[in-house]
Amino acid sequence: MDILGLDYTTLRVIWWLLLGILLIGWAVMDGFDLGVGTLLPFVAKTDDERRRVINTVGPVWEGNQVWLVLGGGAIFAAWPPLYAVSFSGFYLAIFAMLFGLILRPVAFKYRSKMPGKRWRATWDWALFVGGLVPALIASVAVGNVLLGVPYHFDDSMRIFYTGSFFGLLTPFALLAGLVGVTMMVAHGAAMLVLKTDGAVADRAVRYGSIAALLCFVLFALGGAWVAFGLPGYQITSQVVTDGPTNPLLKTVEVGTAAGGWLRNYSSMPLTLVFPVLGLAGALASFALLRARRGMAAFLASGASIAGIILTVGFAIFPFLLPSSSQPGVSLTVWDSSSSQLTLFIMLVATVIFLPIVLAYTGWVYRVMKGKTTAEDMADNPNAY
Amino acid sequence: MIDSTVVELSRLQFALTAMYHFLFVPLTLGLSFLVAIMESVYVMTRKPVWRQMTFFWGTLFGINFAIGVATGLVMEFQFGMNWSYYSHYVGDIFGAPLAIEGLMAFFLEATLVGLFFFGWKRLSPVKHLAVTWFMALGTNLSAVWILIANGWMQNPTGAVFNPDTMRMEVVDFAAVLFNPVAQAKFVHTVSAGYVTGAIFVMGISAFYLLRNKHKDMARRSFAVAAAFGLLSSVSVVVLGDESGYAASEHQKMKLAAIEAMWETERAPADFTAFGIPNQRTQQNDFQIRIPYLMGLIATRSFNQPIPGILELVERAEHRIKGGQLAYGAMERIRKDKNDLEAREMFDRHWQDLGHGLLLKRYRDDILNATPEEIAKAAMDTVPRVAPLFWTFRIMAALGFYLIAFFAVAFYFSCRNNFQDKRWFLRLAVWSIPVPWIAIECGWFVAEYGRQPWAVDGVLPTFYAASGLALHQILTTLAVFTALYTVLLVIEIKLLLKTIRTGPDDILPSLQPSRTPLPHIAAAPAPGQA
Numbered sequence: 026m027d028i029l030g031l032d033y034t035t036l037r038v039i040w041w042l043l044l045g046i047l048l049i050g051w052a053v054m055d056g057f058d059l060g061v062g063t064l065l066p067f068v069a070k071t072d073d074e075r076r077r078v079i080n081t082v083g084p085v086w087e088g089n090q091v092w093l094v095l096g097g098g099a100i101f102a103a104w105p106p107l108y109a110v111s112f113s114g115f116y117l118a119i120f121a122m123l124f125g126l127i128l129r130p131v132a133f134k135y136r137s138k139m140p141g142k143r144w145r146a147t148w149d150w151a152l153f154v155g156g157l158v159p160a161l162i163a164s165v166a167v168g169n170v171l172l173g174v175p176y177h178f179d180d181s182m183r184i185f186y187t188g189s190f191f192g193l194l195t196p197f198a199l200l201a202g203l204v205g206v207t208m209m210v211a212h213g214a215a216m217l218v219l220k221t222d223g224a225v226a227d228r229a230v231r232y233g234s235i236a237a238l239l240c241f242v243l244f245a246l247g248g249a250w251v252a253f254g255l256p257g258y259q260i261t262s263q264v265v266t267d268g269p270t271n272p273l274l275k276t277v278e279v280g281t282a283a284g285g286w287l288r289n290y291s292s293m294p295l296t297l298v299f300p301v302l303g304l305a306g307a308l309a310s311f312a313l314l315r316a317r318r319g320m321a322a323f324l325a326s327g328a329s330i331a332g333i334i335l336t337v338g339f340a341i342f343p344f345l346l347p348s349s350s351q352p353g354v355s356l357t358v359w360d361s362s363s364s365q366l367t368l369f370i371m372l373v374a375t376v377i378f379l380p381i382v383l384a385y386t387g388w389v390y391r392v393m394k395g396k397t398t399a400e401d402m403a404d405n406p407n408a409y
Numbered sequence: 410m411i412d413s414t415v416v417e418l419s420r421l422q423f424a425l426t427a428m429y430h431f432l433f434v435p436l437t438l439g440l441s442f443l444v445a446i447m448e449s450v451y452v453m454t455r456k457p458v459w460r461q462m463t464f465f466w467g468t469l470f471g472i473n474f475a476i477g478v479a480t481g482l483v484m485e486f487q488f489g490m491n492w493s494y495y496s497h498y499v500g501d502i503f504g505a506p507l508a509i510e511g512l513m514a515f516f517l518e519a520t521l522v523g524l525f526f527f528g529w530k531r532l533s534p535v536k537h538l539a540v541t542w543f544m545a546l547g548t549n550l551s552a553v554w555i556l557i558a559n560g561w562m563q564n565p566t567g568a569v570f571n572p573d574t575m576r577m578e579v580v581d582f583a584a585v586l587f588n589p590v591a592q593a594k595f596v597h598t599v600s601a602g603y604v605t606g607a608i609f610v611m612g613i614s615a616f617y618l619l620r621n622k623h624k625d626m627a628r629r630s631f632a633v634a635a636a637f638g639l640l641s642s643v644s645v646v647v648l649g650d651e652s653g654y655a656a657s658e659h660q661k662m663k664l665a666a667i668e669a670m671w672e673t674e675r676a677p678a679d680f681t682a683f684g685i686p687n688q689r690t691q692q693n694d695f696q697i698r699i700p701y702l703m704g705l706i707a708t709r710s711f712n713q714p715i716p717g718i719l720e721l722v723e724r725a726e727h728r729i730k731g732g733q734l735a736y737g738a739m740e741r742i743r744k745d746k747n748d749l750e751a752r753e754m755f756d757r758h759w760q761d762l763g764h765g766l767l768l769k770r771y772r773d774d775i776l777n778a779t780p781e782e783i784a785k786a787a788m789d790t791v792p793r794v795a796p797l798f799w800t801f802r803i804m805a806a807l808g809f810y811l812i813a814f815f816a817v818a819f820y821f822s823c824r825n826n827f828q829d830k831r832w833f834l835r836l837a838v839w840s841i842p843v844p845w846i847a848i849e850c851g852w853f854v855a856e857y858g859r860q861p862w863a864v865d866g867v868l869p870t871f872y873a874a875s876g877l878a879l880h881q882i883l884t885t886l887a888v889f890t891a892l893y894t895v896l897l898v899i900e901i902k903l904l905l906k907t908i909r910t911g912p913d914d915i916l917p918s919l920q921p922s923r924t925p926l927p928h929i930a931a932a933p934a935p936g937q938a
Binding site: 088111113130186270363371385 | 464476488489490501512574575884892
């Protein structure tokens with residue numbers, strides 16, 4: 026059955042790609058806000074410097090955060106079982122992320138509304154936590170996706186998650202977490218180089234280039250670990266790509282040797298462009314930050330982020346969230362989506378609205394372009 | 410079996426977050442339009458006082474907006490966190506409006522709110538005005554989609570249960586969009602938001618007028634808000650969502666519970682203005698009734714009867730038995746996908762499946778339920794009557810008070826003599842909390858009245874929860890409660906500080922200035938000086 030020539034398999038693949046685009050959208054657009062938040066205590070010492078740093082992202086972070094809201098909504102709408110398993114399974118981790126994300130808007134808005142030193146220092150701390158914690162947790166979660174997490178269903182599809190919060194903090198997952206944090210910090214530093222000058226920009230260059238280099242090394246290390254340490258998962262029953270969404274109808278095996286997650290790369294060598302993009306982008310962002318080319322460095326770190334996320338996505342395809350305790354019930358692209366009609370309706374909505382969103386977001390950035398100056402803040406009582 | 414403590418705590422957490430979130434959203438809805446109206450007058454007349462008004466109310470809007478955004482994120486995530494079976498079971502329908510809300514509305518609102526605050530010098534007045542209007546549009550479109558999602562929980566149309574995937578799936582998206590309950594809710598809810606914004610502006614303006622401060626600004630703000638508030642408050646009540654209650658079986662139960670109407674009465678039914686509902690004896694211990702009013706409100710007719718609670722319980726019992734048949738057929742389909750007889754049986758009874766699930770509270774093998782258990786499950790479809798009866802009456806009374814209040818305010822502002830009516834100005838200040846009380850009561854009636862269902866007739870609440878460990882939910886509940894409390898205190902403190910400081914010190918210069926102005930925070934508040 027097709028809707029306007031789109032069969033169920035195609036729609037699932039499209040929504041798998043859109044999931045990637047939304048995650049990249051969040052990591053690139055909100056990623057620099059999170060990076061700037063994480064960098065705040067390090068690059069800005071005086072109150073004036075802090076305000077300058079905060080106001081580089083002040084006008085845009087709210088819109089950027091919607092990528093996360095939309096990402097959550099899109100997973101709910103297009104991949105309901107994935108939404109249900111991951112959000113309830115990673116319960117305390119998601120809660121910690123929310124804690125950071127609740128602090129952030131309030132910290133932005135309230136920090137400079139009172140003159141007190143302690144008041145402002147407290148909110149600066151909140152901005153740091155609100156930047157670091159979400160970046161770290163989101164990336165640790167990605168590491169756990171590669172490892173597989175312990176969950177199963179009963180025959181009415183009720184979810185049983187058998188892991189714990191601390192069980193998520195394995196060495197590999199923490200490595201993934203550091204990759205995420207360093208890439209967002211490098212990305213945020215590029216924005217600071219672009220929007221500030223003087224001592225703040227100097228420090229952003231220093232910390233940002235260290236982060237970019239670390240991101241390169243850690244991502245390469247992660248790749249080596251996946252190649253030589255992780256077995257990966259594989260569907261062993263016949264793959265039905267357009268069947269009903271029911272993860273209980275297949276069998277899956279954990280690979281017998283390490284490197285199982287690289288299978289897609291050997292069967293489709295062209296996809297190797299993504300890990301290369303991740304690595305090259307990080308290196309380029311290191312060099313460009315040193316050269317103080319803010320805009321170019323920003324594009325490079327953005328490309329690196331996209332490359333890293335796509336690397337993971339293609340490695341585990343068609344898996345979305347493997348189960349380590351009962352591999353057979355692992356969620357895959359072929360058995361965790363919404364109905365064909367919902368995928369189609371959501372696609373129509375996305376095709377109409379996403380370009381409009383990109384258009385006005387681009388316009389806002391054009392209006393706000395240029396360095397953030399002390400004068401901007403003095404003139405605008407609503408500056409942060 | 411599902412741990413009932415976890416379910417109750419999950420409910421508590423959801424209610425807490427939703428009601429907390431809804432302290433901020435209505436003000437955002439109302440203020441965004443009021444600010445847009447004020448800025449429009451500024452752009453048309455170019456009188457600086459209107460610009461000052463835009464800026465002052467805009468600042469308060471911003472303080473309020475921040476927490477609204479923060480709690481909105483929790484709202485979206487907690488479906489998956491605390492209600493994972495719900496997310497699986499109805500995600501195919503419920504997720505779509507949430508995602509479209511992000512795409513169509515929240516992106517617009519959140520992207521432009523930055524430009525609203527930071528774009529004054531970078532945009533021409535007309536362009537800035539356009540930004541403000543689109544931001545207001547975004548906030549209101551947001552409400553459309555959220556209430557489509559919520560409306561579906563109250564009246565789930567356009568979807569069927571698919572035994573192959575064990576969940577509800579969309580078959581008619583237009584029915585989800587044009588759900589009459591969702592439409593009634595949308596108008597009712599955003600109007601309530603406008604009323605909140607209007608009262609907020611009038612109360613603070615009255616405060617200034619009483620103190621003889623910022624009179625120019627306060628007078629105009631008061632007049633604008635009075636007109637806006639009168640229209641909105643009439644719309645809240647007239648287009649209240651009671652008309653939607655006739656739409657489905659459980660909405661009828663909610664209506665009967667709100668009215669504490671145990672037995673079906675001859676049409677048109679009487680309205681119980683005051684009463685003491687007794688859940689145990691299933692009657693009212695004392696009541697004062699207004700003849701015919703109830704039937705008119707609920708059915709807009711003289712001859713349509715409204716079913717009472719006990720009649721609805723009987724119907725529920727019948728549906729529970731149907732649900733057992735559907736459940737049995739579903740189990741057979743799961744064993745053998747090609748069992749056509751079972752499929753036919755399922756198709757005949759699937760709409761009662763949700764009622765069958767009510768038995769899961771008493772036993773897992775619901776096909777073997779005893780008649781007593783079925784009777785108990787049927788009785789479970791009755792929400793607690795007394796809290797609904799009372800919160801609804803508080804809400805309605807405050808609604809009528811607000812219409813009267815705005816009517817008087819509008820009359821005074823037409824005669825332009827409200828500045829001299831000090832008693833009324835004082836009343837306006839004291840009326841600031843009224844819409845919030847009404848709104849929270851409204852949410853309570855709508856969602857508590859939905860119990861025992863998460864989705865009316867489809868999925869019982871206790872069956873929808875995640876299988877969390879007790880320590881997990883206790884941790885999040887404790888931290889959220891503490892965080893919400895702290896943030897609420899800080900928000901109120903900042904609002905009060907901004908109000909005391911007044912509009913003079915937070916007006917930006919039109920021209921780029923060479924000498925840095927003292928920042929708002931550094932300026933002493935005149936109220937304290």
